[in-house]
Amino acid sequence: MTEARIIPIDGERPRRPVKKAVAPQASAAPAAAAPPVQAAASAAAEPAGKPSPALDIKPRKRPVKRPVAAPASAEAAPADRNADDARVDEALHEVLGGHPDGMDWDTRVARTLDFLRRRVTGDFEVDDFGFDPELTDRVLLAAVRPLYSKWFRVETRGLENIPDSAGALLVANHSGTVAIDSVMTQLAIHDHHPAHRNLRMLGANLVFQLPVVGEVARKSGATLACNADAERLLGSGELVGVWPEGFKGIGKPFSDRYKLQRFGRGGFVAAALRARVPIVPCSIVGAEEIYPIIGNVKSLARLLGVPYVPITPTFPLLGPLGLVPLPSKWIIEFGEPIPTDIYPEGAADDPMLVFNLTDQVRETIQHTLYKLLMQRRSVFF
Amino acid sequence: MAAKSAGSPPSRVVLVTGVSRHLGGRLARELVGAPGIKRVIGVDVIPPPGELGGAEFVRADIRNPIIAKVITAAGVDTVVHMSVIATPVSAGGRTSMKEINVIGTMQLLAACQKADSIRKLVVKSSTAVYGASPKDPAMFTEDMEPKAMPRSGFGKDSVEVEGYVRGFARRRPDVTVSMARFANFLGPRIDTPFTSYFQLPVVPTVLGFDPRMQFVHEDDGIDLLRRLTLEDHPGTFNAAGEGALLLSQAAHRAGRPTLPLPSPLVSAFGDWIRRSRIVDFSPEQIRFLSYGRMVDTSRAERRIGWTPKYSTRETFDEFVAVRGINRHLPAERVEALEHLVAGALSRGGGA
Numbered sequence: 001m002t003e004a005r006i007i008p009i010d011g012e013r014p015r016r017p018v019k020k021a022v023a024p025q026a027s028a029a030p031a032a033a034a035p036p037v038q039a040a041a042s043a044a045a046e047p048a049g050k051p052s053p054a055l056d057i058k059p060r061k062r063p064v065k066r067p068v069a070a071p072a073s074a075e076a077a078p079a080d081r082n083a084d085d086a087r088v089d090e091a092l093h094e095v096l097g098g099h100p101d102g103m104d105w106d107t108r109v110a111r112t113l114d115f116l117r118r119r120v121t122g123d124f125e126v127d128d129f130g131f132d133p134e135l136t137d138r139v140l141l142a143a144v145r146p147l148y149s150k151w152f153r154v155e156t157r158g159l160e161n162i163p164d165s166a167g168a169l170l171v172a173n174h175s176g177t178v179a180i181d182s183v184m185t186q187l188a189i190h191d192h193h194p195a196h197r198n199l200r201m202l203g204a205n206l207v208f209q210l211p212v213v214g215e216v217a218r219k220s221g222a223t224l225a226c227n228a229d230a231e232r233l234l235g236s237g238e239l240v241g242v243w244p245e246g247f248k249g250i251g252k253p254f255s256d257r258y259k260l261q262r263f264g265r266g267g268f269v270a271a272a273l274r275a276r277v278p279i280v281p282c283s284i285v286g287a288e289e290i291y292p293i294i295g296n297v298k299s300l301a302r303l304l305g306v307p308y309v310p311i312t313p314t315f316p317l318l319g320p321l322g323l324v325p326l327p328s329k330w331i332i333e334f335g336e337p338i339p340t341d342i343y344p345e346g347a348a349d350d351p352m353l354v355f356n357l358t359d360q361v362r363e364t365i366q367h368t369l370y371k372l373l374m375q376r377r378s379v380f381f
Numbered sequence: 382m383a384a385k386s387a388g389s390p391p392s393r394v395v396l397v398t399g400v401s402r403h404l405g406g407r408l409a410r411e412l413v414g415a416p417g418i419k420r421v422i423g424v425d426v427i428p429p430p431g432e433l434g435g436a437e438f439v440r441a442d443i444r445n446p447i448i449a450k451v452i453t454a455a456g457v458d459t460v461v462h463m464s465v466i467a468t469p470v471s472a473g474g475r476t477s478m479k480e481i482n483v484i485g486t487m488q489l490l491a492a493c494q495k496a497d498s499i500r501k502l503v504v505k506s507s508t509a510v511y512g513a514s515p516k517d518p519a520m521f522t523e524d525m526e527p528k529a530m531p532r533s534g535f536g537k538d539s540v541e542v543e544g545y546v547r548g549f550a551r552r553r554p555d556v557t558v559s560m561a562r563f564a565n566f567l568g569p570r571i572d573t574p575f576t577s578y579f580q581l582p583v584v585p586t587v588l589g590f591d592p593r594m595q596f597v598h599e600d601d602g603i604d605l606l607r608r609l610t611l612e613d614h615p616g617t618f619n620a621a622g623e624g625a626l627l628l629s630q631a632a633h634r635a636g637r638p639t640l641p642l643p644s645p646l647v648s649a650f651g652d653w654i655r656r657s658r659i660v661d662f663s664p665e666q667i668r669f670l671s672y673g674r675m676v677d678t679s680r681a682e683r684r685i686g687w688t689p690k691y692s693t694r695e696t697f698d699e700f701v702a703v704r705g706i707n708r709h710l711p712a713e714r715v716e717a718l719e720h721l722v723a724g725a726l727s728r729g730g731g732a
Contacts, residue, residue, distance in 0.1 A: 117715050117719045130673075210589075212589040223519045228518040
């Protein structure tokens with residue numbers, strides 16, 4: 001928590017995005033009841049009664065209940081329409097995640113029931129990797145959305161560096177004792193990228209060995225970090241995420257925070273070269289501070305067969321309470337893509353090139369981390 | 382690798398082992414009268430339950446050298462080996478099953494090696510040779526080695542059988558050797574450990590795991606074996622329906638609730654259920670029920686042009702429909718319940 005104090009360059013910055021992320025949801029909750037369609041309708045006619053049945057689709061049944069709120073959003077109308085719509089959309093998305101308030105109750109109930117019915121009857125699709133997009137969106141990601149927006153107040157930068165459709169390999173730094181950073185990255189791209197892409201993560205085999213963890217990982221789109229799987233995913237045009245530091249990254253002591261560990265053996269670069277997809281370096285700031293590791297019970301770790309057993313200032317001291325992550329402020333920056341199709345066919349078999357590219361990606365992420373740390377005013381804001 | 386065109390008079394003599402089992406019998410019937418086929422000889426230790434439709438039945442044990450006499454006497458040129466079995470109870474115990482699978486294959490291959498008339502060997506193998514482990518790639522291709530060798534049961538037998546077949550292929554390079562690795566069979570008539578597993582009133586699963594599974598429809602399997610027999614496609618081919626089903630999803634599609642048990646309990650449950658002869662379930666299936674397995678079938682499509690007519694999901698749904706599995710939780714009833722609840726809530730909440 002010390003380097004945060006280094007140089008508070010732009011003191012103004014950090015506060016704003018926090019408000020942006022939180023404020024609109026609070027105030028937009030009523031507005032969310034009146035989706036864009038209604039804003040247009042109520043600008044013309046008073047929202048009393050049911051002006052046109054064509055417009056009166058399910059999402060509104062409450063205009064009568066909130067006549068005060070609806071005109072208010074209509075008044076702000078023409079000039080601000082676009083900004084407003086965007087905010088309403090954002091709020092809506094937020095609301096779908098978990099707020100019982102906001103979106104029409106009937107629709108929510110209908111959707112939830114439909115979802116539950118299809119779960120009970122097994123009427124849903126998973127892909128060859130076991131990825132269940134619907135479960136991921138509606139349950140798994142929904143569960144961590146509050147953590148994303150309220151607790152860590154994640155700010156994303158450079159989302160435009162992720163292609164809208166084609167395959168790409170996202171490479172990021174790993175930290176935080178528990179691999180929450182990968183979940184947050186997945187959520188950031190799923191919710192805020194214009195194409196709402198699903199990040200297909202590559203995980204260590206320990207992940208798939210563990211009961212429940214392995215099951216949830218597969219269903220959320222992760223698969224084993226091996227070349228076969230990486231190339232299969234990249235070849236079918238998926239956005240693949242890899243954290244090459246692995247356990248060395250998330251299990252490193254707090255004193256080593258933001259120091260990138262060895263980047264595996266560069267297998268990810270070879271996979272990208274073979275699939276000829278760009279590499280998007282991704283730097284995550286904030287995850288290091290959620291569970292600062294001040295000790296590691298190595299003997300117990302060996303006994304349990306896990307890479308490390310962390311001691312943090314609150315764990316195991318405070319028991320289960322120690323499992324609550326510290327509410328650090330996060331920034332996820334997606335850097336400029338590094339092309340791989342400029343290299344000749346078979347470049348993946350040139351170890352020198354693979355090492356150089358690995359270093360280039362690593363350096364890019366390390367420098368971006370330093371830059372972001374300088375910009376950060378404090379760990380928590 | 383063009384198909385050997387059927388010459389003027391049909392001349393080929395095909396020997397099918399394991400003909401008293403469902404798939405073997407079906408293949409034998411289909412081969413009768415196929416282009417170029419003069420005779421189809423079925424071999425098994427017990428007489429087939431039904432008609433073989435023109436195929437001749439020879440009661441012989443492939444574990445016995447007598448099989449060599451059958452081959453030479455009839456001038457067999459194609460052997461289809463379908464006698465690798467997965468169900469210990471039907472074989473009369475695990476020891477007997479291993480003997481049929483491994484010793485049987487050895488004897489059969491020894492006989493084939495001596496017989497000059499042999500031109501082709503087709504072996505029905507299984508994707509069980511890939512084992513099941515958390516280190517598995519999402520999809521196995523034919524060239525991949527198992528990450529964890531199957532250590533017991535059917536998987537191990539299949540690995541050994543394939544080993545002997547490869548040895549045979551080395552010693553008799555003039556023989557076209559094709560191996561088809563099938564995912565779990567399902568279908569309207571076939572009986573496998575999985576058909577009885579999904580007919581249990583409650584489907585036991587391993588707590589904390591939801592494996593991906595692939596099924597292959599018996600029609601598609603027969604189609605592939607028929608083509609491997611009639612045409613020349615040397616090599617090993619994965620065969621499975623397209624797409625994946627999760628175990629829980631499959632159980633729910635069959636209208637069965639799942640019962641997640643910690644893995645030691647599943648083993649105990651499996652033992653009990655096997656002893657009581659409800660389901661012929663062997664302990665090595667636990668790993669499969671934990672980690673699942675998927676195979677890539679693109680080679681069969683590329684080289685043979687074989688694409689399964691039934692996807693994994695269609696295979697399973699047809700199995701459920703045809704077997705008339707008594708659903709405890711029929712989809713229609715769940716849907717009716719959904720409408721009921723939605724109606725009640727919207728009346729209550731919308732007012």
